[in-house]
Structure formats: structure tokens, C-alpha cells
Amino acid sequence: MPEIRLKKTEIRAENESRILKSAERIFARHGFRGSSMRMIADDASIPKANIHYYFSSKEKLYRRVVERIFTVWLEAAASFETSNDPHAALHSYISEKMEISRLYPDGSKVWANEVIHGAPIIHDFLTSALEDWTNSRIVAMRRWIEEGKIRDVEPRWILYMIWATTQHYADFAHQIETLNDDKALSINQWQQARDTVFDIIWAGLEPKD
């Protein structure tokens, strides 16, 4: 009965996707413990028991959500080229990170929430992919410094500054909107913010003549 099995696979894919999307939104808004399976089920318009049918436990569902977020992060990470043009590499990376904050703020919030609480569930992500990536970029930035392409600044503080500033626009969106007359940032404001973030950081790295 190949037809029936195909259909079941499609139903599974469709439902899993709907649940993951709702879970990301609910976890972002209420945190892991503050989110109940019932809230996620209601948001996805799927009976609560079915969430357990597709994802055996709340923790496994949460981990799947974080894995999705990490995939998005990896795509942005790739845009930080270790070529020999720091201006282009940093501009591309910062722009990409700001776009992620604008388009997927929930993912950023779940990640922030997890790290704030000591990364009890995703610690392995930090000590593997993130650590490798960070060290490779630090090496690249050190080379730029030796070649006189950027100023002599400890690379890791620059990376933290980029992460902090770009992710702030997602994680603290509520505060930013409150200070913006309770309105979300307009496209123009997003562009201006993105350009300012890059301009300030680049002004601090650009070699003085």
C-alpha cells in the first residue's frame, strides 16, 4: 500500500512542521518551563496528546526547536568569510545577523533564554560547532591584524560586540518597540540601525592612516 504510506508521511511532515513553528513561538514568549504542552497544542490547533505522539517528550520537542535555530545560525556564520577582505566579510556577516533578528526573532529569543539559564539543554552546541567556528574566525581576524588590514583589537571582544548588538534587536524587541511609541521598527529604521551597527564597528577597526 505505497499510496497510504506516502500520505501518512506527508501528514507527519505537515504536522511536525506546524508543531515546531508553534513551539518556537510559545517557547520564545514564555520560556521552557513557562510553556505548557497545552499552550503549544492550542497554538498549533492540534490535540495535546498528538504532540506527544509526534515528539515523545517536551524536552525532545524543545531540542528540535533549538536544532532548527542553530541551522539558521550556521547559515549566517557562513557569510563571515575568512577571505582577506575584512570590510566585506564583516559587512556581510553583520547584515545577515540583523536580517535574522528581523525575520526570526523567536529563534533568537529561545537561544538567548537558553544561554541565560546556563544552557542546560544545548551545552553540546556551544562546545562543538560554536567553539570551532569562533576559534576559526579569531584566527582569521588575527591574520588581518598582522597584515595591517584592521587595528590591533582582541578579536573575541569584537565578535561578542557583533553578537550582542545584532541579537539585541530580536531579544529586546519588546523594549525597543516600547521606546518607539509601541510600534515595531519600520523597514527604514531597520536599515538605519543595521548601517549604524556596521559603521560604528568598522570605524573602530579601520586602520588609522
Add this chain to the structure above:
Amino acid sequence: MPEIRLKKTEIRAENESRILKSAERIFARHGFRGSSMRMIADDASIPKANIHYYFSSKEKLYRRVVERIFTVWLEAAASFETSNDPHAALHSYISEKMEISRLYPDGSKVWANEVIHGAPIIHDFLTSALEDWTNSRIVAMRRWIEEGKIRDVEPRWILYMIWATTQHYADFAHQIETLNDDKALSINQWQQARDTVFDIIWAGLEPKD
């Protein structure tokens, strides 16, 4: 019986202080919903029922914790002088914010956690004190721009950059330590990070000649 009343007052002050300190640590580590009154009671070595005796409900205890954090924030806010020396004002403010991240990371985490989740409990802080303070500093920075003392950059993106970067060292401390061979930053590293944050931001604001 003035003696007995005095002693009771002292006991109350002592116990309330112990509970608030434990609550801040537990809330920072596990979030509001992830923290139970039992965890806070155990951390403070005080019977669970007594927490309810001193603070009528979990939410009121949480609010008292956030009020304490806001007091610390206000002290740092005062160090951002609206005088006519932007270099001194920003250096003082950034240094103060970095010190807060170093000395009171738990408070910063509770605040971040709250804003990430849409500030359900502290929304009034955002729309009163924080909004007033922010607007006053934006006015001051606009004046600096008109007087040619800093470059023409939208002040609010600068403020967000300062908040994001300084608070990142508290909120994402776990990630930073993981990338630092699982060790907390040394005093030297804190100083270097603080100086770098200021230098980069000032390089982007300092008028070009």
C-alpha cells in the same frame, strides 16, 4: 515593649534580605516559571511557608527583586551626564554598565529574561522611568551632534548598542565562559573588554577632522 518590636523588625529585615538575594539568584538561573518557592526557600535556608509569610505571593516577591535591579540600573543611569563632554559621559556610563555586568550578573539576567518574554510584569518600568531617561539622553546627544562634538548618528541606535554590548557580558556569561576554556573572565580580561567596548563606540562617534 519597644525592645521586642525592634528585634522583630531586625529579624524581618534580615530574613527579607536573605530571601531577596536567593530569589534573584534562582530567578536568574531558572526564570520565573522555572523557579519554585521551594528552590528559593532551600537556597535561603528558610522554611517554604515563611517565604509566603514575608512576601505574600511569588509574583510579589519577583516584583521586589526586579525593583532592586531597577535601583542599580538607575545608579548607572545617573553616571551618563548630559554635560557638554560626550567623551567623559560615555566613558563613565559604559564603565559603570560593565561593572554592573561583572558584579551583579544575576540582576541583569532577570531583567533580560523579563524583557525577552514581553515584560509581562515590569511593563510599567519601561513606559515610565526608562522611557523618560532614554528621551532625555537622546536630547542631550542631539545637542552634541548640533555642536559638532560627535558625528551625526541616530542616538537611539547608539544607546541600544551600549546596552546590548555591556549587558551581553552578564546575560551571555555562560557562553563567554565556555569560549574561555570554561573559566570566568579574569580581571585583566574584564578591563580589556571594557576598554575595547568604549574604544570602538567612541571611534564611531568621534568627529572626523
Add this chain to the structure above:
DNA sequence: GTCTATAGATTGATAGAC
């Protein structure tokens, strides 16, 4: 002011009919 016992509500998870 301290502390045990417990009420009342909510939660993650599962059993079992359809």
C-alpha cells in the same frame, strides 16, 4: 515568628476507544 500538613490547581505523560 516558625514550621508541618494539606488543600486546590496545573502539568507532563499515557491508556485505550475510535
Add this chain to the structure above:
DNA sequence: GTCTATCAATCTATAGAC
């Protein structure tokens, strides 16, 4: 694959003895 009913654990909060 869907969904109702329900269990067992946990939580906030309080009553009441000391």
C-alpha cells in the same frame, strides 16, 4: 493517525499547632 479521559507528580498558597 486522532482524541478523550485520567493518572501521578509538582506547584502555589494557606490553615493551624507551636
